[in-house]
Amino acid sequence: MKLLFAAMLLASSSTWACDLSLVAPADSVLKKPVQVQISIADQVLTVSYTISTPSLNAMKVLGHEQYPYMFDVVEVFVTFSETGYPYFEFEVSPYNQTFQVKITAYGQFQNGVDLGLVSTATIQKGGDWKAELRIPLKPLGWDGDTKKIRGNFYSVLGRGPPRSYWSAFPLPRAKKVNFHQPQFFQPLLNCK
Numbered sequence: 001m002k003l004l005f006a007a008m009l010l011a012s013s014s015t016w017a018c019d020l021s022l023v024a025p026a027d028s029v030l031k032k033p034v035q036v037q038i039s040i041a042d043q044v045l046t047v048s049y050t051i052s053t054p055s056l057n058a059m060k061v062l063g064h065e066q067y068p069y070m071f072d073v074v075e076v077f078v079t080f081s082e083t084g085y086p087y088f089e090f091e092v093s094p095y096n097q098t099f100q101v102k103i104t105a106y107g108q109f110q111n112g113v114d115l116g117l118v119s120t121a122t123i124q125k126g127g128d129w130k131a132e133l134r135i136p137l138k139p140l141g142w143d144g145d146t147k148k149i150r151g152n153f154y155s156v157l158g159r160g161p162p163r164s165y166w167s168a169f170p171l172p173r174a175k176k177v178n179f180h181q182p183q184f185f186q187p188l189l190n191c192k
Contacts, residue, residue, distance in 0.1 A: 015039045018191035020155055020166035024177045028164045034074070034155045036168060038191055040146065045135045045188070047153065049074040051094075053127035057159045058094040068093040069156060074131050076188075077151040077179065080142050084182020087151065088115055088140055094129040096121035103180065115140065150185045 020034040030053060037048045057072045068091045069075070079087035089101040098119055103109045116139050121131040142149070153168035165177040169186040 016191045018168050020168050023165040023167045023171050025162040034166050036153045043138045047076050047133045049131045051129050056127040068097045068099045073156050075154040079150050080148040090117050092119045092131040094123050149188045151188050154179050
């Protein structure tokens with residue numbers, strides 16, 4: 001019976017949504033600039049971001065030693081472990097530049113790996129843009145239990161200083177923002 005319920009859950013697609021909240025600086029002229037919708041179907045996690053800002057901080061072509069997180073970016077971190085390790089980081093810029101990282105333990109990571117991400121990004125008027133990330137979960141080690149899908153949704157916006165840092169689930173206030181804190185990951189499908 002449990003297998004039948006799990007199969008029905010995976011075959012159907014439910015959608016969850018949430019706004020990201022400001023992590024730093026203490027205040028921002030942007031008010032709820034990032035919304036995220038999450039769905040899961042056929043063992044693929046789909047994360048759709050809508051970003052609304054007065055201007056865009058992006059480059060059509062990234063230079064040597066430049067990465068999406070240096071500009072406007074949306075990110076999702078995913079793990080299936082209670083300890084948080086390993087976890088996977090997926091980033092997308094307004095120009096659909098991607099960056100994928102596998103973090104195996106504190107301070108141990110593999111940058112620029114192909115974790116199966118399929119993404120799209122479209123720029124709209126002003127600084128508005130949308131991004132969709134499709135992440136196949138089974139190759140990452142997911143056993144099919146939706147309760148085990150944990151992590152957080154993030155965004156970094158603006159030119160700065162200071163740039164603004166946004167998170168779906170709370171992070172402690174700090175002078176320097178650090179998204180790499182798996183102890184604060186939450187079930188991703190609890191996004192509200």
